[in-house]
Amino acid sequence: MFKFFSSSNIYSLIQKLINFINSIFFLILIIGLTFALILSPPDYIQGDSVRIMYVHVPAAWLGLACFSFITLLSIFNFIFKIRNFYFINKSIAPIGLLFTCLAIITGSLWGQPTWGTWWAWDARLTSMLVLMLFYVIYILVFKLLNKEELIVKVSSIIAIIGSINLPIIKYSVEWWATLHQPASIKISGSSSIHSAMLLPLLTMTLVFLLYGALIFLMKYKTEIIRIKKKNIKRI
Amino acid sequence: MITEFITMNGYGLYVWSSFSAVIISCVTVYLKTKRTLRKYENEFLVELQKLSVEEKNKALENSKVAQQILAASYKIN
Numbered sequence: 001m002f003k004f005f006s007s008s009n010i011y012s013l014i015q016k017l018i019n020f021i022n023s024i025f026f027l028i029l030i031i032g033l034t035f036a037l038i039l040s041p042p043d044y045i046q047g048d049s050v051r052i053m054y055v056h057v058p059a060a061w062l063g064l065a066c067f068s069f070i071t072l073l074s075i076f077n078f079i080f081k082i083r084n085f086y087f088i089n090k091s092i093a094p095i096g097l098l099f100t101c102l103a104i105i106t107g108s109l110w111g112q113p114t115w116g117t118w119w120a121w122d123a124r125l126t127s128m129l130v131l132m133l134f135y136v137i138y139i140l141v142f143k144l145l146n147k148e149e150l151i152v153k154v155s156s157i158i159a160i161i162g163s164i165n166l167p168i169i170k171y172s173v174e175w176w177a178t179l180h181q182p183a184s185i186k187i188s189g190s191s192s193i194h195s196a197m198l199l200p201l202l203t204m205t206l207v208f209l210l211y212g213a214l215i216f217l218m219k220y221k222t223e224i225i226r227i228k229k230k231n232i233k234r235i
Numbered sequence: 236m237i238t239e240f241i242t243m244n245g246y247g248l249y250v251w252s253s254f255s256a257v258i259i260s261c262v263t264v265y266l267k268t269k270r271t272l273r274k275y276e277n278e279f280l281v282e283l284q285k286l287s288v289e290e291k292n293k294a295l296e297n298s299k300v301a302q303q304i305l306a307a308s309y310k311i312n
Binding site for chain 1: 240243244245246247249250252253254256257260261264265268269271272275276278279282283286294298299300301303304
């Protein structure tokens with residue numbers, strides 16, 4: 001079992017996964033873009049500006065998911081001291097930052113035609129900005145500190161503190177009167193989005209997920225090579 | 236029909252800007268990540284070449300990662 005998780009086996013698996021994602025990515029991307037830009041209907045109030053949802057929502061979901069995952073692995077790493085989690089977190093953080101930035105930028109581009117403003121210090125928007133700042137601080141810890149033990153401790157503390165912001169982001173639209181609309185898709189309970197819009201949204205989410213996985217695998221592979229290079233004489 | 240598709244009933248600027256921002260950022264990050272990966276692979280190969288024949292053979296025998304990086308470099312070249 002433990003032999004399976006050796007860096008050699010993980011490296012082979014990563015390469016296979018990268019090849020698999022590369023083989024299906026463009027097909028799903030084309031399907032997703034066709035649905036998002038051509039086949040899905042315009043909204044009866046927002047018109048065609050609703051198409052921004054197909055990039056804004058997946059980016060926001062994955063930005064949140066990445067930080068949740070980082071927090072979870074940080075807690076496990078804090079307790080069990082599994083070195084691999086450190087490298088996984090290091091590889092995921094830039095992807096989470098990218099998605100969070102994209103959610104903020106596309107949200108701003110959606111806000112102008114819908115609310116008449118690029119930005120408002122609204123609870124949802126501000127809490128997303130705070131998430132972005134946590135990502136920046138988290139990544140800076142890896143760049144600025146040298147000792148791995150210290151990085152693990154500091155980055156874990158930042159992730160755990162930052163995770164307090166996650167439920168705030170999720171429930172901000174319910175706790176406060178915000179410009180941002182409440183969630184249309186609910187895990188429990190009925191969703192208020194029509195299937196003609198839900199299908200493109202889920203397809204685009206899959207595209208974002210595959211892209212995120214591809215970047216993660218490439219970054220993780222880089223980390224494995226970096227370690228192997230460092231210890232090349234001990235191989 | 237094409238004009239309608241481009242203008243998106245007056246929302247074209249916002250819609251296309253959003254999709255462009257996403258595509259440009261994602262392509263940039265992908266290329267940067269790929270370049271870093273290649274850089275580390277090349278640096279690993281340079282380090283491998285610096286080893287004596289005995290050490291190199293031992294490294295290749297014991298490390299599947301080393302074998303795969305070397306094989307990938309042959310494929311690229």
